Amino acid sequence: xxxxxxxxxxxxxxxxxxxxxxxxxxxxxxxxxxxxxxxxxxxxxxxxxxxxxxxxxxxxxxxxxxxxxxxxxxxxxxxxxxxxxxxxxxxxxxxxxxxxxxxxxxxxxxxxxxxxxxxxxxxxxxxxxxxxxxxxxxxxxxxxxxxxxxxxxxxxxxxxxxxxxxxxxxxxxxxxxxxxxxxxxxxxxxxxxxxxxxxxxxxxxxxxxxxxxxxxxxxxxxxxxxxxxxxxxxxxxxxxxxxxxxxxxxxx
Amino acid sequence: xxxxxxxxxxxxxxxxxxxxxxxxxxxxxxxxxxxxxxxxxxxxxxxxxxxxxxxxxxxxxxxxxxxxxxxxxxxxxxxxxxxxxxxxxxxxxxxxxxxxxxxxxxxxxxxxxxxxxxxxxxxxxxxxxxxxxxxxxxxxxxxxxxxxxxxxxxxxxxxxxxxxxxxxxxxxxxxxxxxxxxxxxxxxxxxxxxxxxxxxxxxxxxxxxxxxxxxxxxxxxxxxxxxxxxxxxxxxxxxxxxxxxxxxxxxxxxxxxxxxxxxxxxxxxxxxxxxxxxxxxxxxxxxxxxxxxxxxxxxxxxxxx
Numbered sequence: 001x002x003x004x005x006x007x008x009x010x011x012x013x014x015x016x017x018x019x020x021x022x023x024x025x026x027x028x029x030x031x032x033x034x035x036x037x038x039x040x041x042x043x044x045x046x047x048x049x050x051x052x053x054x055x056x057x058x059x060x061x062x063x064x065x066x067x068x069x070x071x072x073x074x075x076x077x078x079x080x081x082x083x084x085x086x087x088x089x090x091x092x093x094x095x096x097x098x099x100x101x102x103x104x105x106x107x108x109x110x111x112x113x114x115x116x117x118x119x120x121x122x123x124x125x126x127x128x129x130x131x132x133x134x135x136x137x138x139x140x141x142x143x144x145x146x147x148x149x150x151x152x153x154x155x156x157x158x159x160x161x162x163x164x165x166x167x168x169x170x171x172x173x174x175x176x177x178x179x180x181x182x183x184x185x186x187x188x189x190x191x192x193x194x195x196x197x198x199x200x201x202x203x204x205x206x207x208x209x210x211x212x213x214x215x216x217x218x219x220x221x222x223x224x225x226x227x228x229x230x231x232x233x234x235x236x237x238x239x240x241x242x243x244x245x246x247x248x249x250x251x252x
Numbered sequence: 253x254x255x256x257x258x259x260x261x262x263x264x265x266x267x268x269x270x271x272x273x274x275x276x277x278x279x280x281x282x283x284x285x286x287x288x289x290x291x292x293x294x295x296x297x298x299x300x301x302x303x304x305x306x307x308x309x310x311x312x313x314x315x316x317x318x319x320x321x322x323x324x325x326x327x328x329x330x331x332x333x334x335x336x337x338x339x340x341x342x343x344x345x346x347x348x349x350x351x352x353x354x355x356x357x358x359x360x361x362x363x364x365x366x367x368x369x370x371x372x373x374x375x376x377x378x379x380x381x382x383x384x385x386x387x388x389x390x391x392x393x394x395x396x397x398x399x400x401x402x403x404x405x406x407x408x409x410x411x412x413x414x415x416x417x418x419x420x421x422x423x424x425x426x427x428x429x430x431x432x433x434x435x436x437x438x439x440x441x442x443x444x445x446x447x448x449x450x451x452x453x454x455x456x457x458x459x460x461x462x463x464x465x466x467x468x469x470x471x472x473x474x475x476x477x478x479x480x481x482x483x484x485x486x487x488x489x490x491x492x493x494x495x496x497x498x499x500x501x502x503x504x505x506x507x508x509x510x511x512x513x514x515x516x517x518x519x520x521x522x523x524x525x526x527x528x529x530x531x532x533x534x535x536x537x538x539x540x541x542x543x544x545x546x547x548x549x550x551x552x553x554x555x556x557x
Contacts, residue, residue: 007324007357014354022342087337087396090302090409091355092327246305250265 008100011093015101016108023071024109033070033113037062040181053126057207058180059117060138061200065175068110068142072149073167074160075102076241080248081158095245096238099150103234106146107139114138121211128210133219137226141203144230147237148199154240156247174198179205184216199229253316255280255407255438256301260310263296270296272462274310278440278455280406283433285453286442289554293462294442295335298411301440302332314407328356331400335411335442339395341385345376348384348395349402356403363402370398374424390421397425407438414445426452450546458553466553474544481518482542485511485525488535498524 023029041059079085088098121127128134152167175181177191178200187195195201206222209215215222256278263271271293278284288294299305301312303323312319317326339348346367353363371377374394384392393413400408410429414422429439429452443449449456450470458466458473466473487509496504502515515521518541529536 004324010357011355014351017354018340018343018351021347022340082341083336083338084340086304086334087332087339087399088355089304090327090330090332090334090337091352092324092357093355094323249299249304 007092008097011097012101012104015088015093015098016105019071019075019102019105020108023075024105029071033063033067033109034116037066040066040175052121052124053211056117056121056126056211057204060114060207061141061178061180061204062175063114063117064110064138064141064203065145065171065180065200067113068106068145069149069152069167069171071109072102072106072146073152073163076150076153076248077155077157077160077163081160086249089245089249095242099238099241102150103143103146103237106149107142110142110145111139114142126211128207129213130210133223134207134210137203137206137223140226140230144199144226144233147230147233150237151233151240154237154244156244158248174200179216183208199226199233202226202229253280254278254313255282255315256284256440257313258297258301258310259313261297261300261307261312262309263293263300263305263307269462271300271307274459274462274464276457276464276467278438280438281433281436282455283429283439283441283453285449285456286440286459287444287446287449287456287550288442288459292459294459295411297459298334298409298440298442302330302334302409303327328403329406330409331403331405331407332409333393333396333400333411333413334409337396339384339392339399342383344381344383345371345387345395345398346380349399352399353402358403366402366404367398370401373428374398390417393417394421394424397428401432405437407440408432409440411442412444413441414443414448422448446547446550447545456546458550460554460556466549470546473546473549480514480516480548481544483513483515483518483521483525484538484540484542485513485522485529485536486538487511487529488537490534494532496528498528 037059041055041062045055076085079088089095149167152170153163155163155166157163177194178198179187179195180200184195184201184205202222202225205215205217206219206226209219209222254277258274258276261271261274274293274297286294286297296305300307301314301319303319303326306320314326315329317329319326339345340351343351349367349370350363353367358366368377371380374397376391376394376398379387379391384395387395397413413425417425426448429441432439441449441453453470455467455469456473457464466476468476490506490509490511492506496506496511499513499521502513502521504511504513511525513521522539526536
């Protein structure tokens, strides 16, 4: 049993190392991960004379969302096309280990790029009220968004553009209804039910509570919802891939 | 203990039966050829044996480990070169080996030592920093073989390892397979090069439409399939229309002063032909025997003859 866990962790780390080398440590990905959320945030917050405190929660969630779920949708289709997937799966790893390695790499990527706004906030004296809880939720959110990206890649295709199209068509609406760019209290009341099913709503609201002292929902509701979304996304990602991996291999 | 056991393997994709009731046992150190026409079920069988596909029915075991119940333990003992697989194109040859070594849980020093040795063995050491996408097909294939050997496997699965390679690269891989046999490694080889299988393998199974239709040593298969030997006898002179009925029931043909016989017992036929020539004062200038090829057997089996 001890060997199994040790091997599982080593294999996950090997996959993570491969992903970072192949997909994340690339100029365009780094630039997109940094610039895209910042520009989107500026587009909504500029001119509203809001301080960093008001916008930090949104910027952190946006960065996590755009970084952690940006590359994962293309890994499986790309590796199917490159004919490296079967080579990988014939090694002593399971589909679950492979995906957990992908999720780990994506989570690390998301966390690294969320650091700059947090550090800037620290220097300016903008601190969350509970640092441990905040770190926990940021970590969970990165994990959840990485798994969400993996769900998109479960589409049994060898064309990365198919997964990206699916990913974009779901991700963008989720941002606009989640209260990331416009606070939930300012959204029209008819959109509220949709807001509550967006996985971005809860970490944003939680971080807002942490940085500003109050949010739309009680902090514990945000915490439980974030845990649930992360759990559901991770399980769904693993199950969907187990179902579609053979269809994917047969296509080659 | 058998190195590989396939026990009544079945696999169906929708309404298509890919593999039905495939069984065989392969001993340690054996080179086992798995031949069949396209779509016969070779790759599906390999995928079940290597734990990539779950059989609908039946069991696959590697060195006693059930591939489905203990996939990691079974795969730890195996090296695989899958059909038409690639190393990671954007990783260097060295990094590809490091990745695979890590997946087997090898230590850094072990990976470095083993990777250097394999790269040297396969003449890839000088280009170890080159990205796999910049390697020729032959070099990529050799890299895949090196990746399959990084963990010192007990069982090696090679799916078309020499397909599309130049003569030198293909020979290098064939020599390596024979070297590995000396170290006790079991090799499961699929190839479209029937003569290559005949030259390398201790035993061969031929699969057709999901069923193993022949199994045995190359020589046994030739005998079992009733493959014929071609005998050509050249005389100094021979009359056309002479009575050669002693050759029946075998097929024969007279081409000028050369007699061509297609038979299953060449020794008997040659003795009888020599006696015939002696009785008629004919001088035999040359006798040529062309043994049956495995390709003849394969064609017969593939055509269902």
